[in-house]
Amino acid sequence: MEKELKYVDIVEQPISMHPKKFAMWLFMVTVVMIFAALTSAYIVRQAEGNWLDYELPEIFWFTSGVVVLSSIALHWAYLSAKKDNFAQLRTGMVLAVILGLVFLVGQWYSWVALVDREVFFVGNPAGSFLYVFTGLHALHLISGVIFLIIVLISTFRYKVHSKALDTMEMATTYWHFLGGLWIYLFMFLLLNH
């Protein structure tokens, strides 16, 4: 009797995600925390007074547009990968990488613009914070570009297609995240400078 009963219990496989994708989401959480800390530090410091007021470089509007376009291009590439349209996939990815690089150059020129306005890294924290925000974000964006290039290379080896989308999905998520992070930083600066 007992033996017959032994396998009666119904067990369920617990919910689970792709571990690597999940780990990447957690990594993005840590990046969010770094910028949350820095932007709150900005607000706390600003409230204490002795704060340098200056105009934000106009080029930020341009770079924000570029980063959005880049995200759109990558998403187009991702949708193409889903449909196994390899030509569009590569075009979209190349476009996204190029726009990403344009964004980085644009951010560099924002620093040039800041120096022209005599806002330096060393000086009032109002300016220093801007350099830290843009610099740290650019560092993360470089990691994103490297990731995109790795995926781009694997598309030429036909390793990205509708049945193997994991890395492509991860790259797309990360890239959208970095774009969104910049939009957040820009909005934050517009509202709090």
Added chain:
Amino acid sequence: MATATVANHDAAAHDHHDHEHHDNFVTKYIFSIDHKMIAKQYLVTGIFWAVIGGFLSILFRLQLGFPDMDLEFLRPLLGGWIDESGKLDPTFYLALVTMHGTIMVFFVLTAGLSGTFSNFLIPLQIGARDMASGFMNMLSYWLFFISGVIMFISLFIKTGPAAGGWVVYPPLSALEQAIPGSGLGMTLWLIAMTFFIASSLMGGINYITTVINLRTKGMSFSRLPLTIWAFFLTAVIGLLSFPVLFAAALLLVFDRSFGTSFYLADIYIGGEALPNTGGSPVLYQHLFWFLGHPEVYIVLLPALGITSEVIATNSRKPIFGYKAMIISMLGITILSFIVWAHHMFVSGMNPFLGSIFMFLTLIIAIPSAVKVFNYLTTLWRGNLVFTPAMLFSIGLVSFFISGGLTGIFLGNSAIDIQLHDTYFVVAHFHLVMGSASFFGMLAGIYHWFPKMFGRMMDARLGYVHFWISFVGVYMVFFPMHYIGIAGFPRRYYSWTNFAFTDMYTDLNMFVSAAAIITFAAQFIFVFNFFYSMFKGRKASANPWRSTTLEWTTPINPGHGNWPGEIPTVYRWPYDYSKPGAEEDFIPQTVPLSATPESNLPHEQEQVKLELEIMKEEADLLEANESKA
């Protein structure tokens, strides 16, 4: 879908390697990606750092307890840090205090505790082959190792290691001119901590991913052992707070090396004004304590989780209030992020804000008290088995109570004006966070040593170790409360020049003597640990008669943990002394339907219901087949 393929792949790969190991020495013991080996690496490194951290504290205790002592015999080791008159150099005293704190908090009780037991127990107790990413796990250890090497080197440089306290407040830590320790020593400290943060984050990401995604069949969150809950929440806290420390450290690096003014303003050195304007040193304190306070729970929660497991097993009783334990840990996790400013009551912040943080701080007493209550009620009328692990767990509960009570005093912003930065604070956190976590770690080592090395540690040496440590810790830290209430400030080289402090010299001497004895007793453990690793009594498969999954593995589990299929889980992990059961424990792998004699009414209902469902499914299958 993807997980299923990954799991299948793992299983296939594993079957292939089942009983033979092609690992060579390097891949097995050094660059291992097996979570068990990485855990052991963390453990041995942690013990190494604990000995160093403890030794540093003995050095400054000598100065505090015996200020007139001739320390000439330490010259071979400390060289120039012993001056001509045979006394400890005052700046080096500050470095000793700083490094003792840094090493103990980060290297021993964060990496040594979480790193060891999260790595070792998470896959074994949730039924996984390994961590989500073995490579990242290995990287995590080696970043910690690099961090340790850099910190170790900083102990020996000419200007000495960082000396601004483990909290490294600017401007003291930001200006090289301030103290010798703020030069190269501080730079190395920051580099080491950067590696450490990266290591912690990688470890934490791995722990969370593994707990959520790689649980075996039937292992729902409500069937997780409390150890896993504790490690999981610890990793969540680390994931959210370490990036903030990174941000704080980054701005400090810019201030130190690039001349920015995030934390520096209006400072005069030798009558000369520094160029920095507009910085705010309190900003650093906010950022630092946003990590710093959760860090207390990063240190403590794993120890509490280990204690839950050890106390339930050795009381032969289910843990009292399993859900209450989880809810209080969740509560502690959330609250830990909104109390940081209680470290800053006297930093000149708004007193109204102080009241809010005082209120939030005192709320933490509730989940903490729930946990203590549950430990005591689990012990209450249990069939107690006093293994060394059990003794250390009970010791933890004792420290948690006595150290926790003083936390209520310190959490009051008004009382804190008197007690802030005195030995009262030192006594408080050494009991509640230092000793409690340390005892949790020791309990874990004694308890899981058989699983780690396949051999038992010597119990008699364990008892000797426990009693000397337990009495010793109280001898060291209890008197400090009195010294602190009297106004004796911490981190001071000497404070005996006043009449009202002079009378505490005897007490300090007593504390130092007790500290030396307690420290010496730890070598009993170190001997026991390494001796038992090679010469200890061979362990049986389940020496503590425990219910959790790790004891269903072979005595010396290979890479992949279970030789065959991963076992399925059918019940919660605390079925000890269930009425009606043959044995006083039922492993998690035993189905409810196999134990009709001990099932509770609702469990019997569940078995019935499942029988019906299976019958229906079988009928349906039959019907379909006959149709076809």
